Amino acid sequence: MNRAEKAALQLQAVAVLRMLKETRTYEELSAVTGLPAGDLNRYVNGHVLPGTDRASEVVESVGREALADELVARVEFDDEGYVDNSGVVFDQSFLDLVAPVAAETFEFESPDVVLTAATDGITLGAAMASFFDARLAYAKKSKETAVEEFIESRQRLASGIELTYYLPASAIDAGDTVLVVDDLIRSGETQELLLDIALQGDADVTGVFALIAVGDEGMDRARAITDAPVGALTTFE
């Protein structure tokens, strides 16, 4: 390992520890990692960097299960079953850790473009795009000013309300590979619109990923549209 790789590993371990510390005391973090609370305090505050052995252990311990547990600890449901996921989508450091785990768990091919829906999909989309070194594109419910050409997709929802998403046509080139991501999938209507936008752009969908699936309906809907892998970090019933 050269010096730059060592430094990158050490900083990645600090990012993991800071993320885990958000919902834990130092004593609890010590119980999870097996490292002394005093050392953890120094790592989290940036006074000392963990050695490479410790850093590798910390980074390798953050697999799908640990991130899914962390996600569950950070989201809240209201009485009607709606999710408040601001504790997750407002935390870019957490999402940056999710990206490599999602890529490995669902074996997503590296795409040219990560496509998501504004608003809440954007931070996850940015993390995934950065991990894959891909472009990020987000469709919006309104037309961006000064853009002349859009791909648009419209659907009438069960309520009778029409939902339209617009993407600047220049965001996807024909033949691009596209990974579709969103923070949450419930009915799958948003995914259907994003997948339709990718299709209209003559792109190849390489996968669909959500942080949270509420029930199976939306995931099944996505699977009916694409043969590419479809996965969620956590499913809530």
Ligand SMILES: O=P(O)(O)OC[C@H]1O[C@H](OP(=O)(O)OP(=O)(O)O)[C@H](O)[C@@H]1O
């Ligand atoms: O599977 P579905 O039933 O389509 O629901 C999922 C969508 O709903 C939420 O977005 P919302 O429409 O609330 O917009 P926002 O991101 O701007 O809050 C969420 O961010 C997903 O995009």
Ligand SMILES: Nc1ncnc2[nH]cnc12
């Ligand atoms: N925050 C949310 N929780 C549950 N279902 C949703 N559908 C769209 N947004 C949602």
